[in-house]
Amino acid sequence: MLVIGIAGGTGCGKTTVVNQILNELPEGEVGIISQDSYYNDTSHLSYDERVQINFDHPRSIDFELLEAHLKELKKGNPIHQPVYSFVKHNRTGDTVLTHPRKVMIVEGILILTNPELRAMFDIKIFVHADSDERLIRRLKRDICERGRDLDEVLTRYKTTLKPMHNQFIEPMKEFADIIIPNNHYNTVAIDIVKTIINDKL
Numbered sequence: 001m002l003v004i005g006i007a008g009g010t011g012c013g014k015t016t017v018v019n020q021i022l023n024e025l026p027e028g029e030v031g032i033i034s035q036d037s038y039y040n041d042t043s044h045l046s047y048d049e050r051v052q053i054n055f056d057h058p059r060s061i062d063f064e065l066l067e068a069h070l071k072e073l074k075k076g077n078p079i080h081q082p083v084y085s086f087v088k089h090n091r092t093g094d095t096v097l098t099h100p101r102k103v104m105i106v107e108g109i110l111i112l113t114n115p116e117l118r119a120m121f122d123i124k125i126f127v128h129a130d131s132d133e134r135l136i137r138r139l140k141r142d143i144c145e146r147g148r149d150l151d152e153v154l155t156r157y158k159t160t161l162k163p164m165h166n167q168f169i170e171p172m173k174e175f176a177d178i179i180i181p182n183n184h185y186n187t188v189a190i191d192i193v194k195t196i197i198n199d200k201l
């Protein structure tokens, strides 16, 4: 199994890059694990308490479960990937049966911050977009798709997103094998990654 880690700040285009990679590759050969599925289970907290969580700090992620799941997939066993709700700020209780594939992609803002998880990646990719570009994209996405308003996104950006990005995410570029500039759609970089995957398949 080839395991590819794709990191980068919120709104840099990780999900878009993953979809572009999947496009045209043989169906059923590439699997995806999203770090978002592994936000800690916070069922013991009220909604108001969950809103206060710093979702851009590594401690908000259940890395233990994420690692355990990746190990199972590497052994050839399927896993039940939790489903996360950005509206409820919690896991929904549902899971998605995820089968091992020849190529597994793990994507998320903080996946390179955990040394044990990082060691499991054969290829580490960092997607870069400038912070103003990422903020614009995040505003549009969170308002249209994640039930947020302008005030919520901007407050979160100033109080947690930006400082956490500078402290934990940006320094992870050091560990990347490939950095994809993504201020604009980067078809050349996507083609290179697709070629690497096709070689493996």
Ligand SMILES: Nc1ncnc2c1ncn2[C@@H]1O[C@H](COP(=O)(O)OP(=O)(O)O)[C@@H](O)[C@H]1O
Pocket: 008, 009, 010, 011, 012, 013, 014, 015, 016, 017, 137, 138, 140, 141, 182, 183, 184, 185, 186
């Ligand atoms: N290169 C790009 N140029 C313009 N918009 C982009 C680009 N890449 C992604 N987007 C848009 O930005 C938003 C956030 O992208 P997404 O892939 O969800 O980022 P991430 O998963 O890194 O948070 C989406 O609405 C997406 O369509």
Ligand SMILES: Nc1ccn([C@@H]2O[C@H](COP(=O)(O)O)[C@@H](O)[C@H]2O)c(=O)n1
Pocket: 009, 010, 011, 014, 036, 039, 055, 056, 085, 086, 087, 088, 089, 090, 108, 109, 161
């Ligand atoms: N309940 C939550 C959980 C996470 N976030 C934000 O999501 C971002 C990570 O997801 P991307 O798809 O953008 O990579 C992260 O910056 C968290 O702030 C949230 O808003 N609410």
